[in-house]
Amino acid sequence: xxxxxxxxxxxxxxxxxxxxxxxxxxxxxxxxxxxxxxxxxxxxxxxxxxxxxxxxxxxxxxxxxxxxxxxxxxxxxxxxxxxxxxxxxxxxxxxxxxxxxxxxxxxxxxxxx
Amino acid sequence: xxxxxxxxxxxxxxxxxxxxxxxxxxxxxxxxxxxxxxxxxxxxxxxxxxxxxxxxxxxxxxxxxxxxxxxxxxxxxxxxxxxxxxxxxxxxxx
Numbered sequence: 001x002x003x004x005x006x007x008x009x010x011x012x013x014x015x016x017x018x019x020x021x022x023x024x025x026x027x028x029x030x031x032x033x034x035x036x037x038x039x040x041x042x043x044x045x046x047x048x049x050x051x052x053x054x055x056x057x058x059x060x061x062x063x064x065x066x067x068x069x070x071x072x073x074x075x076x077x078x079x080x081x082x083x084x085x086x087x088x089x090x091x092x093x094x095x096x097x098x099x100x101x102x103x104x105x106x107x108x109x110x111x112x113x
Numbered sequence: 114x115x116x117x118x119x120x121x122x123x124x125x126x127x128x129x130x131x132x133x134x135x136x137x138x139x140x141x142x143x144x145x146x147x148x149x150x151x152x153x154x155x156x157x158x159x160x161x162x163x164x165x166x167x168x169x170x171x172x173x174x175x176x177x178x179x180x181x182x183x184x185x186x187x188x189x190x191x192x193x194x195x196x197x198x199x200x201x202x203x204x205x206x207x
Contacts, residue, residue, distance in 0.1 A: 057158060
């Protein structure tokens with residue numbers, strides 16, 4: 001169920017990359033890292049029915065996870081402040097150009113009581 | 114039943130790693146612990162049953178209120194959140 005072919009992952013990568021670039025966003029230049037994340041998104045699509053962020057624990061209830069459906073609500077602020085989104089799928093121009101490495105960033109999502 | 118994986122290695126105290134099977138930063142953290150050759154335990158929290166998931170999340174939030182991943186807990190005391198390579202090496206490397 002979760003063994004997606006290289007071809008499928010490659011196709012999603014091409015489509016995502018094209019869409020990102022045409023809207024002023026950039027995918028992580030580390031293609032293997034990015035394809036791993038795309039595979040995780042496809043796994044979460046199978047599990048939950050939506051692209052839950054690979055690096056956050058989804059509740060499984062879509063209405064509770066709307067803010068972490070990729071691209072998450074925190075992407076723009078994170079890319080602007082840290083140069084990458086939380087799971088580092090989306091990165092800034094500087095990181096895309098290889099002038100800097102994507103690094104782990106703090107969690108911007110508010111703590112749930 | 115909570116599936117706790119155990120990786121053998123040098124004893125550097127109790128090392129507990131909470132991770133998600135889909136998170137690449139989590140995988141990098143596991144790979145780093147393996148490179149360091151330390152003994153550790155880890156749980157794929159996203160693969161647990163809901164009741165176990167909630168229980169483990171309460172455990173994680175004792176150390177990391179954000180409940181984010183990876184969460185690395187050393188001797189039920191020190192907590193390192195995220196793939197912080199330098200900090201992990203400093204805490205476990207020597």
